[in-house]
Amino acid sequence: MALNKICTLCLRQNSRELRILNNLINKRNHFVYTADAESPVKGETTKLNMFQAINNALDSALQSDESALVFGEDVAFGGVFRCTIGLQAKYGPGRVFNTPLCEQGIVGFAIGAANMGSTAIAEIQFADYIFPAFDQLVNEAAKMRYRSGGQFDCGKLTVRAPCGAVGHGALYHSQSPEAYFAHTPGLKIVVPRGPIKAKGLLLACVRDPDPCLILEPKALYRAAVEEVPVADFVLPIGKADVLLKGEQVTLIGWGTQVHVLLEVAHLAKTQFNASCEVIDLVSILPWDRNTVCQSVKKTKRVLIAHEAPLTGGFGAEVAATIQEECFLHLEAPVARVTGFDTPFPHVFEPFYLPDKWRCLDAIRNLLDY
């Protein structure tokens, strides 16, 4: 309603870019979900959306590992995104339980449990709330192995948090904090793009010998539906996926943004006859420099897109590495299309997001450079 008014204002300004944005405003999501073309493992599959896949992964984790615990705010009744539905009934309140409202306490407590060998899977209700736990993650979890000379670790810690824009989250239900944590050696960070990745990555995090943070894009919980393998499987952390092969521009993103980029690749083909290669980074820490650099050396032009603000966003790290390793191959400066350097806005969200039109515009600039 209010958004329609914004676009009317924009139309009056008679700007081409802003006119394109008008089409966007009437849609509910700024992306169109594209399921994975093939399953990573053979065998029986079942149709699940992302929260069901996560639920399934948690179930597997609790089943296969007696020391596994799932806890966080409101997880007992199923959680605000239904990721933990049925788990307390199945495994009992001794293994699946609610914590008080204290993120710092939750993560600290999880670190302690992990220290003692329990597979601690802590949920932070929204990634926007993770900041009280920042000290615990950065100063305790990430450094424990290092500071104790390898004697102690909390590798069995996994922290799950819903992140990213959801259309109406405003300042405190839309943030993407991956960049803050990427700056912390000792942690591992992954961002799934759909149900199959979510299940595989979550199980990988749970079984990984280092503390992991999995940021689940909340916009995909219901929107992303795929045929997910029924079996227990893990997907590699630290390995990027090339979703679409192309020759002229490399598009890099993670989470929800991957789906925006897939649509952009299609638009680039139809509008500029440009073939784009789309890479889902999957893992923020450690990130797959080889796959990225290999692709950039081939295409010579690269666009990185993420919802988080521009300055200090993870795109900056990727861009810096690309120019270090692929300098002589580049035909154009590395482009970044990101959220603006403002707090995540309330009414202005459609303008803020790195949507397909802004990305397409950047591709045109890359091609014309």
Next chain:
Amino acid sequence: MDNGWVKPGAIIIVSFMVTFKLCVSTEMSAFKLLASFLPKLPFRPFASEATFKTQPYVLYRLEGPPAPAVTLNRADALRFFEEMVTIHQMEATLNHLYKSKTVRGFCHLYSGQEAVAVGTFAALRPQDTTITTYRCHGWGFLYYQSVDPIIAELVGVRSGCVRGKGGSMHIYGKHKDFYGGSAIVGSHVPVGVGIALAHKYRNTDAVSLICYGDGATNNGNVLEAYNMAKLWELPCFFLCENNIYGMGTKLERTTKNTNVFAKGDFIPGIRVDGMDVLSVREAARFAIEHIRAGKGPIIVEAQSYRYFGHSLSDPGTTYRTYDEIKEVRTTRDPITTFNKKILEAGLATEEELAAIEKKVKASVRESATKAEADHPVDVEELTHDIYANEVISEVRGINKVWKHKSSGRAWNLK
């Protein structure tokens, strides 16, 4: 004696005796008895003031409870009723607007808790300040004395109190000493303590009212705030709006000590029935008096209930039963119980109260229509007010010429 006086005299004596007898048997005053025979007029208050018993208080580290009985005058009775009904109507309207997607974002409604805000606000003085959580529409209305800026803010239009840039959780009113709603649970409580420090330094006899819920009482922020407030004897009025559910988890499953009013360690506390506006007002008066007398911070736990879920994305029934909600609505609703009280005491008539309700409904509806007809601020404001001054000219990432501008409203520059 003239014969002509016998008949009238006899009639007068008989009337008196009948009236007396009737008064005795019906236990009504003569005036009321007489009035009850008159046809019902639209405006016919019986009393200008009445006394009510307050609900029992529970104390911690305190001597002498707040008054067990309070007087309420007619003007206040009508005002409290109107304020509570307005909050109730506003929240109901926002619920509809949310369902029709006019209001977007996250919306946390105050229905059921009206008595806490109205009662406490009645005890606040002009120099006092308030800071609260995201469940702030009711407080916002009380500060603005109008639903217009609140509804407009939620709809996201420029007539909103924060020009549509804050939304439901960030209702602010600097000029009104309302330090806003806050999204992150517990994060505003130490901020409220800082505000209290300013009051103490400036010697303004002001109190910093800090509202938060039961879920927040287990948060590090709040425990740290308690300690600082008591260590430095700051004028903090900690008001816990205990609606017994922290999102989806009942209080007793989150804490060992469910006596929220006693969790401040050295800070004294009172537990009050938050569904009774008069008890809340008394407890608030008591709390403010305590602080003014230099005795330092105090915690008031107002036991209340919310009818809606935690937010409008939460149905509110996955962790509690319909029966429970219905039970509270029928037996403890703050508005219906207050309504009954003042009618019985003769402070108002049913017609008056019905007229107030009707007026409020119409005015809230009008507010909503006005808000829907308005439009949001210009998109250039996306990049305004990030910093106090124009220390950066352009905001990175923006591919047009949206500059950073200071709206000039930064009060910390004045």
